[in-house]
Amino acid sequence: xxMKILTxxxxxxxxxxxxxxxxxxxxSVQGEISNLSTSPSGHLYFTLxxxxxxxxxxxxxxxxxxxxxxxxxxxxxxVVTGDITVYExxxxxxxxxKKIEYxxxxxxxxxxxxxxxKLEREGLFDSLRKKQIPLxxxxxxxxxxxxxxxxxxxxxxxxxxxxxxxxxxxxVQVQGISAINEIVESIKKVSSYADYDLMILMRGxxxxxxxxxxxxxxxxxxxxxxxxxxxxxxxxERDVTIVDFVADFRSPTPTAAAGVIVERYRQITDxxxxxxxxxxxxxxxxxxxxxQRVDNLALKLDKNSPLSKIKRVHTFLALCVETLKxxxxxxxxxxxxxxxxxKAMLKKNTPQVKLNLVKKDIFNLEERMKKDFNxxxxxxxxxxxxxxxxxxxxxxxxxLKKGYCIAFRDKSVITDVRQISLEDNLEIKMKNGYIHTLVxxxxxxxxxxx
Numbered sequence: 001x002x003m004k005i006l007t008x009x010x011x012x013x014x015x016x017x018x019x020x021x022x023x024x025x026x027x028s029v030q031g032e033i034s035n036l037s038t039s040p041s042g043h044l045y046f047t048l049x050x051x052x053x054x055x056x057x058x059x060x061x062x063x064x065x066x067x068x069x070x071x072x073x074x075x076x077x078x079v080v081t082g083d084i085t086v087y088e089x090x091x092x093x094x095x096x097x098k099k100i101e102y103x104x105x106x107x108x109x110x111x112x113x114x115x116x117x118k119l120e121r122e123g124l125f126d127s128l129r130k131k132q133i134p135l136x137x138x139x140x141x142x143x144x145x146x147x148x149x150x151x152x153x154x155x156x157x158x159x160x161x162x163x164x165x166x167x168x169x170x171x172v173q174v175q176g177i178s179a180i181n182e183i184v185e186s187i188k189k190v191s192s193y194a195d196y197d198l199m200i201l202m203r204g205x206x207x208x209x210x211x212x213x214x215x216x217x218x219x220x221x222x223x224x225x226x227x228x229x230x231x232x233x234x235x236x237e238r239d240v241t242i243v244d245f246v247a248d249f250r251s252p253t254p255t256a257a258a259g260v261i262v263e264r265y266r267q268i269t270d271x272x273x274x275x276x277x278x279x280x281x282x283x284x285x286x287x288x289x290x291x292q293r294v295d296n297l298a299l300k301l302d303k304n305s306p307l308s309k310i311k312r313v314h315t316f317l318a319l320c321v322e323t324l325k326x327x328x329x330x331x332x333x334x335x336x337x338x339x340x341x342x343k344a345m346l347k348k349n350t351p352q353v354k355l356n357l358v359k360k361d362i363f364n365l366e367e368r369m370k371k372d373f374n375x376x377x378x379x380x381x382x383x384x385x386x387x388x389x390x391x392x393x394x395x396x397x398x399x400l401k402k403g404y405c406i407a408f409r410d411k412s413v414i415t416d417v418r419q420i421s422l423e424d425n426l427e428i429k430m431k432n433g434y435i436h437t438l439v440x441x442x443x444x445x446x447x448x449x450x
């Protein structure tokens with residue numbers, strides 16, 4: 001016998017019925033709030049977790065109003081009361097909360113605050129302890145996942161800004177318990193190299209659980225013991241971990257960390273440019289002073305030495321002047337060439353040329369918009385006519401005129417014989433009035449067919 005093949009919707013429906021029928025009463029669950037977010041419509045969504053598992057929770061705005069005495073936040077230990085259901089679109093089970101009660105600060109935040117307070121009392125957060133990020137950086141050690149988007153974005157920004165540095169990638173896990181020792185050992189190994197100017201501990205965004213390892217005391221102490229200046233770039237700007245407090249510099253994101261390197265590279269470039277200008281100016285001054293000295297010696301020779309020596313000096317000076325003129329002419333020709341190129345580019349990119357191109361694009365866009373609008377208008381008019389016909393056919397008043405009637409109980413429409421009981425008072429609406437009646441008997445179609 002062939003096995004029945006189910007669709008995704010069918011198997012999800014079976015699971016939904018199984019779970020919801022197993023929890024057919026309101027339940028209360030205790031756990032810690034994580035990944036709390038608020039939708040534009042005012043509904044709250046968060047994860048309720050403990051040390052072994054987690055479940056998604058939705059607290060709709062109408063129930064949030066009933067819980068005005070408490071504002072949920074990440075890290076709170078709470079008791080959530082509601083219904084277990086399955087959200088078929090994502091295939092996950094969740095709690096539709098009707099009530100939420102504050103219990104205590106969650107274990108995650110409690111541990112975070114305890115570790116933070118302990119290290120702060122030891123002075124590990126003190127700015128006087130922290131090392132300055134060097135201005136001249138030649139070699140950097142980056143500790144992160146080699147397959148993550150963080151390192152790719154970091155390197156791209158450096159490349160786009162023309163930064164030429166040596167970057168050594170130290171691949172480490174950045175999530176999970178096993179990553180802790182791996183990160184600590186890598187920090188110790190990097191610390192043993194004397195040629196690194198900077199070390200960056202980096203990871204992209206993630207949930208609070210994903211970033212939890214960066215709150216570990218052992219990683220924080222490894223950073224403190226590192227003799228190399230350190231930067232942390234963990235998660236997004238809103239994410240703050242223990243390692244951010246002890247690092248010599250905290251960058252809100254890996255991208256921002258790249259920005260720090262770029263800024264220092266530009267500062268060094270500017271300093272080198274200024275030094276170049278200073279050297280050139282100093283050489284020009286020395287050349288000028290030397291020329292004056294030669295002139296003075298020539299005068300002395302003219303007065304105090306044979307004529308042959310004076311001629312040789314004048315010949316040498318004439319040769320220097322000629323060489324200088326040739327160099328100046330070459331430079332002038334080079335600059336004129338660049339000037340002609342710039343003029344040509346300016347002529348090609350005048351505002352009038354660009355304006356004509358923009359006008360042409362606007363005209364083409366306007367024509368396409370007109371055609372699209374007329375097409376959509378025609379389609380909408382056809383749909384309106386179709387909907388009018390459909391509405392007319394399903395109008396309850398038209399059905400009543402054909403002899404049909406509508407039964408009400410307590411002003412609610414009855415659609416199933418199982419909705420009424422014996423001796424119920426019913427109101428029957430017909431074309432031109434109502435009939436009030438008492439139910440003295442009923443029969444299901446299933447029973448009659450049986």
